[in-house]
Amino acid sequence: MRKAIAKSGLPHLALPPPTPGALCGESERQIRSTVDWSESATYGEHIWFETNVSGDFCYVGEQYCVAKMLQKSVSRRKCAACKIVVHTPCIEQLEKINFRCKPSFRESGSRNVREPTFVRHHWVHRRRQDGKCRHCGKGFQQKFTFHSKEIVAISCSWCKQAYHSKVSCFMLQQIEEPCSLGVHAAVVIPPTWILRARRPQNTLKASKKKKRASFKRKSSKKGPEEGRWRPFIIRPTPSPLMKPLLVFVNPKSGGNQGAKIIQSFLWYLNPRQVFDLSQGGPKEALEMYRKVHNLRILACGGDGTVGWILSTLDQLRLKPPPPVAILPLGTGNDLARTLNWGGGYTDEPVSKILSHVEEGNVVKLDRWDLQAEPNPEAGPEERDEGATDRLPLDVFNNYFSLGFDAHVTLEFHESREANPEKFNSRFRNKMFYAGTAFSDFLTGSSKDLAKHIRVVCDGTDLTPKIQELKPQCIVFLNIPRYCAGTMPWGHPGEHHDFEPQRHDDGYLEVIGFTMTSLAALQVGGHGERLTQCREVVLTTFKAIPVQVDGEPCKLAASRIRITLRNQATMVQKAKRRSTAPLHSDQQPVPEQLRIQVSRVSMHDYEALHYDKEQLKEASVPLGTVVVPGDSDLELCRAHIERLQQEPDSAGARSPTCQKLSPKWCFLDATTASRFYRIDRAQEHLNYVTEIAQDEIYILDPELLGASARPDLPTPTSPLPTSPCSPTPRLLQGDATPPKGEELIEAAKRNDFCKLQELHRAGGDLTHRDERSRTLLHHAVSTGSKEVVRYLLDHAPTEILDAVEENGETCLHQAAALGQRTICHYIVEAGASLMKTDQQGDTPRQRAEKAQDTELAAYLENRQHYQMIQREDQETAV
Structure with missing residues (x-):
């Protein structure tokens, strides 16, 4: 039994504790964060990354934990391959309890002839585990208490199967059985395919030299794989x-x-x-x-x-x-x-x-050769000291361009090389592009492009046409997309004088852009379609910025020839197909689907995306749409965008107080263990029935919370019909601030729009009634999530821990009422979990009295976290 467990990954538990000398020293072995491909690679070596996780108990156990014995806080590391967490000084203790990571290769040699060709499970103890037990089908009880020591599950880090940590669910025969490698077995390369080859040991130097010379002669006739010895073979x-x-x-x-x-x-x-x-x-x-x-x-x-x-x-x-x-x-x-x-x-x-x-489907992609040579026709006066005679790449897959866009890309490239720390996100990169483009537009850096180039496509000189158009940018395009998703050739069906654009037809599309057409690209416009061709000869007579698939340079006067190189083999993401909704495999897709649409704020999504039920509870109903049963998300988007504009059958408009921003996206609520966003460029690949059941969820990234401000009507619009619109009294400029009683009444009635209107008119969100109850107390008592979010976003933080007559904070009240989402909002806003009411109860104890054990466990966990933060702050002081 012990040998079987050791082979499968579970540690021995009856080993001597670490010696005092091992407690203070660093691990002798190097802590690796990459895979070791050398011949000295260790079998079952972990791959460590630093982690800030604080709720996982050190995997070596209390008896062998160095940090426990030293009684001090030390850094933690997590193995990416098997997901165990240990203190950094405890890594060496893993060898003493004989726990290795899942093996990624096998040894070769005569002594391993009997080594099985199947993969064994790699069993790991888990103190937290999602999903259900494979044996009994019941879920795993999550322990929310800080530093929980109880093992709730045993799971395999290969196939991800999990069992309850008890004999009735996890038995000895499951340790020895072969591992299937899980749902992704088709793409996983088994460790049995990867062999470590031992280097031959030769003692005679002359023999080594002879063999080396012979090997070199033979290797010149072999492919690159046989050219030299490698520690690992496949x-x-x-x-x-x-x-x-x-x-x-x-x-x-x-x-x-x-x-x-x-x-x-x-x-x-x-x-x-x-x-x-x-x-x-x-x-x-x-x-x-x-x-x-x-x-x-x-x-x-x-x-x-x-x-x-x-x-x-x-x-x-x-x-x-x-x-x-x-x-x-x-x-x-x-x-x-x-x-x-x-x-x-x-x-x-x-x-x-x-x-x-x-x-995915296998498709072809044209690839194009670029051959550049200096232009002998260019005079010495046209030379630029900062220009180069060579292109950054000699082949392109997407596009080759010159002029305005290449100049902007070149400035971005040079700035990023000088200050890489300032370009650490896609959003910042795009903002820099926008700013540079506007600056170049004002200076007109490429306005004379047509005077300094000659373009010949398949033997036809397009120079007169280009000089007539006066473009500031010319693009030779291989794929439909350009400049972060725009379609410069136009959408399918818009170019009747040319063949449909394809990325595997052996033709390039040549497009010219003026500043007007470049600006129109971002709103669905396109450039001037010049031609489709198989060969291009481009001659430049001065140094001009160019870019090859986003790699820019300033190219000296040159003669550039573009021809088809070959076709690459690519994988194209396939449209997900289903014959029935995921929640009803026995029924065919209905002709019409009536689906409730609910909106999720970015604040709620970032806080709760890991927990489907809590996020569903935090969502706000938007309305109902009726779509065809086989509709994809592109069609569904059109119905949702009309939802707030058209009244329903009862004549009422959408119940939401704010229209969706243009950046909203769909959330997949069905096919994974948590919610995740669907890229807008992939909406045509997803069916409605595959991401939703009875309700579809959407995320608006521009909303900070459910209480984000609605837009005020413009002065020319008629009197507002939306329930969130300000009353005529406020539109007429009445400067008298609302009374506190009006605010309290709005909070009591759960009238979010009225409360928002009163606040904009100057209402005091810190007002209290005769019993010292704040607006937040009243919002919690009515269970209004929208009002709570609005107050947390706009009121001073002093209301978080304000107490009424009986010593209750708003968090006490929410815990007693079992309002989990509202408790989460208030805790994340910074409310104290250590405050007690007149009976001496904390919010956690109020949740326990209300018999809500899950909420009590959550509050206890956050309470421990606050205590640690306070201790760290006091230590720092």
């Missing part, structure tokens, strides 16, 4: 059902998003199929896995990252070339949008992304 067992995946992550893309997402892939996959591109690029990994049948690649980064991987595949000449999917982490992500991967990663679960990669 011996796959092909299966038609498998689509093994290599994940390449650029940690610097999209404001360093990649550094966070790489940990999720290490958890779901074999760590040896996940690669950090900052550690040497993709070439070594692609060479190692070149013989794996049906291989797929996931490029996590911007369009530049994708181009890097495609160029490496060209160099290696893999046959057939593995198809490449994209997880967009860049700023523009135009290629990702074209292949349905969206305009940027938000918070879609990695598990869903892996499913999309596995189910």
Whole structure:
């Protein structure tokens, strides 16, 4: 039993405690945060990342915990591959209790001939576990108490199966049974495929030299894989059902998003199929896995990252070339949008992304050669000292352009190189682009572009047409998307004089832009369609800014030839299809769906997205829409946007007090363990029945909370009909501030719009009644979430801990009434959990008296957290 448990990952529990010398010293072994590919790699080595998690007990247990014995606070680390948390000094203790991470390879050699070819489970004790027990089907009781020591579950870090930590659910035979690798087994590369090869030991130096010389002669006739010895070799067992995946992550893309997402892939996959591109690029990994049948690649980064991987595949000449999917982490992500991967990663679960990669369709993508040489016709007076004779890339997948857009990109690139710390998010990057573009527009840096170029497409000289148009930017486009999602060639059906645009037809689209058409791009406009061609000869007569797939430079006067290079193999995200709603597999899709629409504020989403039930409770009804049963989200969006404009059958308008902003998006409430946002560029890929059951949820990122201010009507509009609109008295400029009794009455009646109106007219949100009850006390007593949110957002913080006659704060009151969402709002706003009423009860004790054990556990957890914060502040002082 003990041997079986040790092989499967569970630690021995009866080992001697650590020696005093081990308590103060650092671990002798290096703490790794990347996979070790050297021949000295340790079997079952953990991959550690720093974590600020405070509620997880150290995995080594109290008996062996160094921090417990030293009785001081130390840093914690979390293993990305098996998700255990330990104190940094306790890492060495894991070896003493014989607990290793899930093995990512196997040893080769005669002594391992009998090593099983199947994968064993890697069992880990869990003090917190989502989902249900695989044996009994019951959920796991979550322990919210601080530093809970009780093990509630045992789960496998390969297949993610979980059992209750008791003999009736988890038995010995489950330890020994083979692991299926879980729902993503088709894309996981099993550790049995990856062998560590031992270097041959030769003692004679002359023999070494001879063999080395012979090896070099032979290797010149072999491919790159046979050219040198590697510590690890791949011996796959092909299966038609498998689509093994290599994940390449650029940690610097999209404001360093990649550094966070790489940990999720290490958890779901074999760590040896996940690669950090900052550690040497993709070439070594692609060479190692070149013989794996049906291989797929996931490029996590911007369009530049994708181009890097495609160029490496060209160099290696893999046959057939593995198809490449994209997880967009860049700023523009135009290629990702074209292949349905969206305009940027938000918070879609990695598990869903892996499913999309596995189910995606394989398509072709044209790639174009760029050959540039100095223009002999240009005079010496046209030379620019800051210009270069070479393009940043000699191939492009998206577009090649010159003029205004390249000048803006060049300024962005130079600024980012000088101050990289200022460009750490996609939003900031886009704001810089906008500011630079406006500045260049004022200076007119590219207004004479047409005078300094000659363009010949398939033998036809377009220069006269270009000089007549006087563009400030010319784009040679391979894909429909450009400049962060715009469609410069126009939407399908708008260009009747040309063939439909495709990314695999061997043709380029040539487009000219004036400043007017460039500005119209962001609102659905397009440029001047010049031609579609197979070959371009572009001649420039002075130094002009150019960009190749977003890589800019100032190119000296040159002659540039563009021709088709080859076609890359890509993975296009497929539309999710279902024959029935997820909540009713036995019934066909109805002809019409009547669905309740509810709005979620960004504040609530960020605080509660991990808990579906709480987030549903915090949502605000928007109305009801009727859509066809097979409608996708694009069609549903149109119905929702009309919802607030059209009255319902009773003649009433939407119950919400504020119209949705243009940036609202759908939330998937069904297919994952938590809510997640759906990129607007992917709405045509999702059916309504697949993200919602009886209710569909939408997120408005511009709303700070459910109580965000509605827009005031314009002076030319008729008297408002919305219940949130100000009364004629306020429109006429009555300067008399409202009385406090009016505010209290509005709070008692749960009249959010009236309260908001009175506050705007000068009402005092700190007013109290004769029993010292604040407006927040009254809002809590009526259970009005909107009024509570508004008061928390706009009133001084002193109302949080204000007490009425009997010593109750508003948090006492909410806890006694079992109002979980309102309690969460008040706690997150900063209310004290240590205050007591006249009976000496804290809010937690009031929740216990109300027999709401879950709320009491939550309040107890937050109370401990506040106590620790207070101790840290006192220590700092």
